[in-house]
Amino acid sequence: DIQMTQSPSSLSASVGDRVTITCRASQSISSYLNWYQQKPGKAPKLLIYAASSLQSGVPSRFSGSGSGTDFTLTISSLQPEDFATYYCQQSYSTPVTFGQGTRLEIK
């Protein structure tokens, strides 16, 4: 199975900050990488697919980059509604696997 490792596991930041979350795959996954946002008690929401494509309806302050084994999710200017947990997910091979999550908290 492909292991997905996110860093950091948790992060404190302020409204307006630029934030970057990293996801590393245990082997090359090309660009088969997606990012999700999850708020407490809610289902995950797709933000970025294929490493860098913005899902329809997602604000442009979210962006993704990377290929191979190293990927990043960047939020250019944090908004109050962005405080949530973020997960990466690979679809290069089954089983589909997710990172352990990065909890983004208000400083």
Place this chain on the structure above:
Amino acid sequence: QVQLVQSGAEVKKPGASVKVSCKASGYTFTSYGISWVRQAPGQGLEWMGWISAYNGNTNYAQKLQGRVTMTTDTSTSTAYMELRSLRSDDTAVYYCARARRGITGTNFDYWGQGTLVTVSS
């Protein structure tokens, strides 16, 4: 608009089975697959498997092989996930998600609201 509406919360005893439904609307059901993802309390996301709504082909996570069955009913645009021989560590919120497949891989673009399954004696 695309919607996935899941069945309600369940409480089961160890060794029992549970069957969760996921009714789709707002799109052509047979044009996409459905994946099931679960989340234990306070934990991350775990992929359970996938079913093609077009032909019923399935792909299950190896750790659940033999205990899980995913099916669809195209006449009602509903997907089902049955988990048998329940254990306490199966306690989780179970999500269905529409699986959008393309040349850039598979992503889950719409999700159900989740179904809490509690396994307790």
